[in-house]
Amino acid sequence: MPDATPILPGRVIGVLGGGQLGSMFATAASRMGYRVEAISDVADCPAAIHCDHLHVGDYADSAFLERAATACDVITFEFENIPASAGRALTAAVPVRPCPEVLFTTQDRAREKEFLTSHGIPCAAYRVVRSRDELQEAVKVIGLPAVVKTAAFGYDGKGQAKLSSLADADAAWRSLGEGPGGPNTLVCEAWIEFDCEISVVAARGLDGATLAFPPSRNAHANHILDVSSVPAGLPEAVLDEAAALATKILTSLGVVGVACVEFFVTREGRVLVNEIAPRTHNSGHLTIEACDTSQFEQQVRAVCGLPLGSTRLRSPAAMANLLGDCWAQGEPDWASALAVPGVSLHLYGKREPRPGRKMGHLTALAPTVAEAIERVTRARRVLRRG
Numbered sequence: 064m065p066d067a068t069p070i071l072p073g074r075v076i077g078v079l080g081g082g083q084l085g086s087m088f089a090t091a092a093s094r095m096g097y098r099v100e101a102i103s104d105v106a107d108c109p110a111a112i113h114c115d116h117l118h119v120g121d122y123a124d125s126a127f128l129e130r131a132a133t134a135c136d137v138i139t140f141e142f143e144n145i146p147a148s149a150g151r152a153l154t155a156a157v158p159v160r161p162c163p164e165v166l167f168t169t170q171d172r173a174r175e176k177e178f179l180t181s182h183g184i185p186c187a188a189y190r191v192v193r194s195r196d197e198l199q200e201a202v203k204v205i206g207l208p209a210v211v212k213t214a215a216f217g218y219d220g221k222g223q224a225k226l227s228s229l230a231d232a233d234a235a236w237r238s239l240g241e242g243p244g245g246p247n248t249l250v251c252e253a254w255i256e257f258d259c260e261i262s263v264v265a266a267r268g269l270d271g272a273t274l275a276f277p278p279s280r281n282a283h284a285n286h287i288l289d290v291s292s293v294p295a296g297l298p299e300a301v302l303d304e305a306a307a308l309a310t311k312i313l314t315s316l317g318v319v320g321v322a323c324v325e326f327f328v329t330r331e332g333r334v335l336v337n338e339i340a341p342r343t344h345n346s347g348h349l350t351i352e353a354c355d356t357s358q359f360e361q362q363v364r365a366v367c368g369l370p371l372g373s374t375r376l377r378s379p380a381a382m383a384n385l386l387g388d389c390w391a392q393g394e395p396d397w398a399s400a401l402a403v404p405g406v407s408l409h410l411y412g413k414r415e416p417r418p419g420r421k422m423g424h425l426t427a428l429a430p431t432v433a434e435a436i437e438r439v440t441r442a443r444r445v446l447r448r449g
């Protein structure tokens with residue numbers, strides 16, 4: 064049985080990873096009276112700005128991790144590509160929430176898909192492949208178009224290729240399958256002609272209670288999340304199905320904390336799981352302004368063994384990511400963007416605005432979701448100079 068004693072304000076929360084999710088988590092935790100110690104492999108990271116202390120070292124160095132852990136009362140994550148061995152090294156010293164097994168399952172697409180199918184949770188037809196011939200075979204069974212993804216370390220569409228022919232499959236094997244240290248494991252899945260994509264951020268407390276945020280509708284550009292909006296504008300039955308699947312996933316995985324489930328909604332209104340992130344999510348950023356409790360405060364509550372907060376939507380809202388591309392013509396025109404009614408700005412403190420790099424986001428509230436999307440995309444348009 065896990066220790067059910069709540070970790071109260073004044074205590075220390077450790078967060079593994081130093082990116083913007085860790086930074087927004089630190090802001091929420093610090094406002095609630097916690098001390099936050101971030102653990103990162105780089106010193107100059109977004110979390111460094113808002114945490115009380117930053118431990119810098121190698122995630123594979125278990126002595127470093129154990130040292131950092133001794134300063135903390137509980138440890139959580141802000142990104143999942145941390146060696147599961149690192150998580151396990153920490154559990155000896157301090158409660159780790161969610162537990163490293165959750166990370167182990169969700170950081171590998173093959174294991175994640177196996178988890179989904181073994182629990183009867185719908186996802187795209189797929190095959191796990193470890194050679195050129197297995198990929199050819201998989202494409203014949205699954206059909207075309209298909210998409211092939213590296214099992215490990217993919218994000219923002221990296222490590223993926225769409226296949227329209229068997230020749231594409233050979234090219235994809237050469238670029239994704241042939242690793243320097245031997246063949247990589249790939250997942251080949253059916254291409255889904257979806258009506259839209261949605262995601263559900265949900266939390267599960269130490270007592271097993273679960274609560275989902277309202278599903279958000281997500282539009283991607285170049286495989287990177289572009290705009291999220293809530294309400295998602297889909298039939299109640301579709302939204303309920305997504306929330307029920309997300310809750311089932313958190314419970315089956317034994318998550319204590321926050322996780323996000325991404326879905327495809329097919330033209331027939333079927334809901335298929337795309338992927339699981341065992342942490343807060345970019346599509347949940349709008350909860351900061353739009354919900355009674357933000358996804359970051361919810362993570363604090365869940366990992367500290369406190370009651371989960373209300374996920375009620377206070378207002379229709381939309382979020383637009385600010386990629387490094389917004390800096391192409393120089394420093395963005397912040398004043399013009401902030402002149403748009405209902406708009407809030409979040410910048411992550413990253414110095415180098417590289418194209419495709421998530422530098423910050425805008426959130427807009429409005430009386431309707433259509434107006435929220437109009438406001439947030441207008442604000443993003445006017446901040447680009449030239």
Ligand SMILES: Nc1ncnc2c1ncn2[C@@H]1O[C@H](COP(=O)(O)OP(=O)(O)O)[C@@H](O)[C@H]1O
Binds near residue numbers: 219253257
């Ligand atoms: N099987 C698929 N069918 C159709 N579109 C897909 C499929 N898999 C991925 N995509 C598109 O690519 C995007 C990124 O893929 P995803 O698996 O979520 O990887 P990432 O880790 O990069 O977010 C998805 O949000 C979706 O737009």
Ligand SMILES: [Mg+2]
Binds near residue numbers: 338
């Ligand atoms: Mg994704």
